[in-house]
Amino acid sequence: MAGDIGMARKVALLLWGVQSTQLLVEPPWRPVVLWDRVTLTCQGLGTTGATTWYKDGQRWGQEQCDNVSVTGSVTYMCERPDTRCSPPMTILNDWLVLQEPAQALLVGNTVTLHCWRRQNKVLKAVYFYREEMYLRGPQDWTKLSLKLHHSGRYLCGGQVVSQWRESEQVTVTVHSECKDGDRET
Template sequence: MAGKVALLLWAQTLGLAGAQTTQLLVEPPWRPAVLWDRVTLTCQGLGTAGATIWYKDGRRWWQQGKDRLIVTLSGTYECDRPGSGLSPAVNISDDWLVLQVPVQVLLEGDTVTLRCRSWRDNPITSVSFYHEDEELEVFPNGTQLSLSRLRLNHSGRYRCKGQVGTWGWKESALVTVTVQVPVAHATITPDVLEVTPHDTVAAGVSGALLFLLLLMGVIVAWHRWNHVDARKHQQRAPPDPLELPVEDPQATYMELQRQSLEPSDIYENLHQKL
């Protein structure tokens, strides 16, 4: 059974190592991106760049056949590569007020800066930041909110509100912030996989690496199981009558007689045991 589990994990490891999903990279790396930043989208995935298919707002986009796109219209963009499928969606905003979050994995203990930007960077004053429905800060002239030493309870939806030039009060759309637990040390045994948070490490411990480590643990457990099973099998095997411990010489003599041995053989065996 352990051997079958090991083979299954090995197959899964190879599958994970070879698996790849299509990614849509954004430059500048903020979300949502804003149209007036001259945003460039790059599609990364399996297959040739010429096979890239672009989608805008859920519909096939006329620009296709290349893996890089300079955005000139606001909306939601996706790209597709034949070998790795459809990418996650990227939103390009052209709103009056936009709250931006860096495109990166946010871990506990990190510092992140949220920035509230007005359309085409017009002057903005009296900026308020909100987490869910709670007001966090009000800046008469500032437009950035720094969250230091992130914790899991920093996760949630954020928005900003402010006075944009002579156009009045505007409010941004909600942006979701997700804080993750850093993984610094993984302890793997044949039966237990325990991940212990410690110090922050580079994000994205490979799933394939974890499966390889788990596979090694299973293989070790399999060999130990086979060794223990062999020992149990040896213990269950019937003992050799000629090698029985002699606790009662008379009983041993009678036992050897029942095996139809020659008298000389019986005598020699008893002599050795006694």
Template sequence: MAGDTGMAGKVALLLWAQILSLAGAQTTQLLVEPPWRPAVLWDRVTLTCQGSGTAGDTTWYKDGQRWWQEGGEHFTVNERGTYTCERPGSGCSPPVKVSDDQVVLQVPAWALLEGETLTLRCWYRREKSATEVFFYREETELGRLHNGTELSLSPLQLKHSGRYHCKAWVNNGVSWEWEESVPVTVTVHGEHLTAATLTAP
């Protein structure tokens, strides 16, 4: 399943790039692999900066401050924070947050369209174990899983846009307690996705 998700992400990002190219837009993009947001530090996240110019022209920023990183246009993240990159001629990329929270709700990092499937992924640190996970849209419970981490919503509709979070019954090594994720905003786009929609913040 992870392979399929990765391929879908690459296809979606390729289509995104083609639409932007057709529209004549020159924008810098920050791609994340695995393609989930927010990215999590303990998932061996690789960031790749794509834009005009050469890899050596890439300037990286972490938490709003210029940040030097060997390796040019891509690297594996080893610190939590919010990252952006800049390329001459195409400007600064949208930010990518890399989280190190105890429990994180992740959604796909590509644009979500009506009719597609949305996979919600509730992750907790690898050294922890959880027996029960609850998923919410706003304050409405969507479902619960026993010994599972992913919940799928299909087919997506515009009304599925909103803020999602999850809550897990986690063993922290000493005792069991509820851990809750930070909310993540999901935007479902109509069938006719335009370059303007894709580049909107």
């Protein structure tokens, strides 16, 4: 039975071309920040434990491990036999970061965006923006809950130490649910 599954994967590779490896992140937030004590998991076809890791484009000495703990604010990729490298994942260590859940977001879902200051220190006078338009603020809390209807670019700003800082923009992508008539045949 296990041989049948392995053969099915190889046939799938031949039919669809070489599959890309994926990097899964824990905790499941995007963008990924260093102070979250992040663990990356390399997932894809190929032999478990036969993972090659790359840190800023250079081969990294974490061979044979499917999971690694992030050790710096750099870009990580992984590769497994018979697959392409994963898309790069950059770990941020900015002063202020706006995070969204690392999951598919559907129209009508409620999502909570988190505005975090480096190392989760106190952040005051938080403002939220969508498409550069003011949404809400000043707030003494760091969360914004929204019912999703459209994709958009969001950012937050706030008082860090005694300076105003803004996060990089985060693109929140909203997907519509697939209906039977929408599927390709």
